[in-house]
Amino acid sequence: MTFPLYTEVALARDLPEHRLRRGDLLRLVEHHVSPDGDEGYSAEVMGAKGQTIAVIAVVASAVEALRDDEVLSVRAIAV
Numbered sequence: 001m002t003f004p005l006y007t008e009v010a011l012a013r014d015l016p017e018h019r020l021r022r023g024d025l026l027r028l029v030e031h032h033v034s035p036d037g038d039e040g041y042s043a044e045v046m047g048a049k050g051q052t053i054a055v056i057a058v059v060a061s062a063v064e065a066l067r068d069d070e071v072l073s074v075r076a077i078a079v
Contacts, residue, residue: 001060002039003028008046009063010070018056019077020045026063029055048074 003009011024030042039060044052 001065002031003041003063003065005029005031008066009043010066011058012062012064015056015058015062018045018054020056021075023073025072026056026058027052028063032057053077 005028008025008027011020011022011026014021025046026043027046028041028043032040032042034040041058041060041063043056043058043063045054045056047053
């Protein structure tokens with residue numbers, strides 16, 4: 001599935017190399033297609049107050065649409 005840019009999505013799996021967990025909120029800011037056809041995004045990692053914490057690259061399969069039956073929660077990112 002291709003998302004429109006600036007859509008907020010959730011991580012579909014943990015990304016320990018970025019200290020992120022499944023369900024963390026991202027905003028998609030750029031769409032990428034590699035030469036072999038794999039899709040991905042540059043994404044802003046969103047803080048609890050809406051601020052950008054980091055910008056990361058993720059494969060398209062690592063993000064999922066937000067659903068109406070979900071609730072947000074907060075946690076500290078381990079340093």
